[in-house]
Amino acid sequence: xxxxxxxxxxxxxxxxxxxxxxxxxxxxxxxxxxxxxxxxxxxxxxxxxxxxxxxxxxxxxxxxxxxxxxxxxxxxxxxxxxxxxxxxxxxxxxxxxxxxxxxxxxxxxxxxxxxxxxxxxxxxxxxxxxxxxxxxxxxxxxxxxxxxxxxxxxxxxxxxxxxxxxxxxxxxxxxxxxxxxxxxxxxxxxxxxxxxxxxxxxxxxxxxxxxx
Numbered sequence: 764x765x766x767x768x769x770x771x772x773x774x775x776x777x778x779x780x781x782x783x784x785x786x787x788x789x790x791x792x793x794x795x796x797x798x799x800x801x802x803x804x805x806x807x808x809x810x811x812x813x814x815x816x817x818x819x820x821x822x823x824x825x826x827x828x829x830x831x832x833x834x835x836x837x838x839x840x841x842x843x844x845x846x847x848x849x850x851x852x853x854x855x856x857x858x859x860x861x862x863x864x865x866x867x868x869x870x871x872x873x874x875x876x877x878x879x880x881x882x883x884x885x886x887x888x889x890x891x892x893x894x895x896x897x898x899x900x901x902x903x904x905x906x907x908x909x910x911x912x913x914x915x916x917x918x919x920x921x922x923x924x925x926x927x928x929x930x931x932x933x934x935x936x937x938x939x940x941x942x943x944x945x946x947x948x949x950x951x952x953x954x955x956x957x958x959x960x961x962x963x964x965x966x967x968x969x970x971x972x973x974x975x
Contacts, residue, residue, distance in 0.1 A: 794849070794875045817906035817937055818847035825935060825957055825964050826854050831902075833857050838900040840891050840917065841908025845872030845884070851904065852881045860885040862894060892916035898928035907938040914944040922950040925969050934967040 831854040839847050842861030852859045861884065863869050869886045876884050887894075892913045897903075897920055909917070925932055934951060936942070945951055945967055955966035 794878055818850040821964075822847060822850045822904075822937075823853070825966070826850070828955070828957070829902075829933060829935075829966070831855055835901045836860070836899060837902040837904060838862060838897070840903060840905040842872060842886070843868045843908075845875045845886075847904055847906065848872065848876060848884050849879055849881065852876075852884050856902070858885065858899070859883070860887060860900070862887045862889055862891060864888070864890055892920075894920065897921050897924040900932070901930060902933045902935065904935045905937070907936075907940050909941075911941045911944055914941040915947065918945055918948060918951070922948045922969075925950065932969055935964060936967065937964050938962040939965045 833855050835856050836858035837851050837856045837860070839851060839859075839861045842848055842863050843865075845861055848859060848861045861869070861872060863872070863886075866888050869888055872886055876882070876886075891909065894917075903921065921932060921934075932951075934945060936945060939945070942953075942965060945965075946953065950969050951967040952970075953965055954968045957964045957966075
């Protein structure tokens with residue numbers, strides 16, 4: 764009982780209080796990470812989900828467990844206003860790139876990144892299911908940005924990319940509603956799981972590739 768109480772207190776200190784302080788600091792800096800509906804953006808629900816902020820202390824804990832180095836490059840799929848990019852950019856990736864279908868979201872993301880002095884983060888306006896440059900990345904991040912059909916298309920493209928450009932790819936999936944679609948092809952498997960703020964993160968990786 765005592766151990767459970769202590770763990771609960773640690774959770775509140777780390778996730779709730781830490782997350783609140785983080786969001787308050789960003790708000791004071793003029794960063795806009797408010798949620799936006801698909802209807803507001805004029806997007807088809809078959810291609811995307813509502814925008815919601817991610818990033819912050821919980822994602823930082825996950826990233827610290829992965830031993831990021833300058834040999835790594837990360838793509839945030841469905842980056843929205845760039846909340847996760849603000850966290851990803853604090854790690855030594857050689858490239859940090861955000862991809863989103865909405866030009867409006869990307870305009871806000873650029874303003875947010877500029878306000879935080881993160882001018883080297885790249886932004887791409889594209890459909891993730893038709894994106895053809897997955898071979899440039901070793902890490903993918905997503906916070907439940909797509910419906911099942913899009914996740915399947917993305918994973919098919921990523922699986923093809925690790926054959927065309929052999930390497931180890933790590934997928935970080937927060938709130939993984941379509942877990943089965945990530946592992947369906949038999950190329951990626953779950954290698955880790957963390958639970959933060961009620962939304963689990965699952966880490967996936969393809970089998971070790973010679974020379975990686």
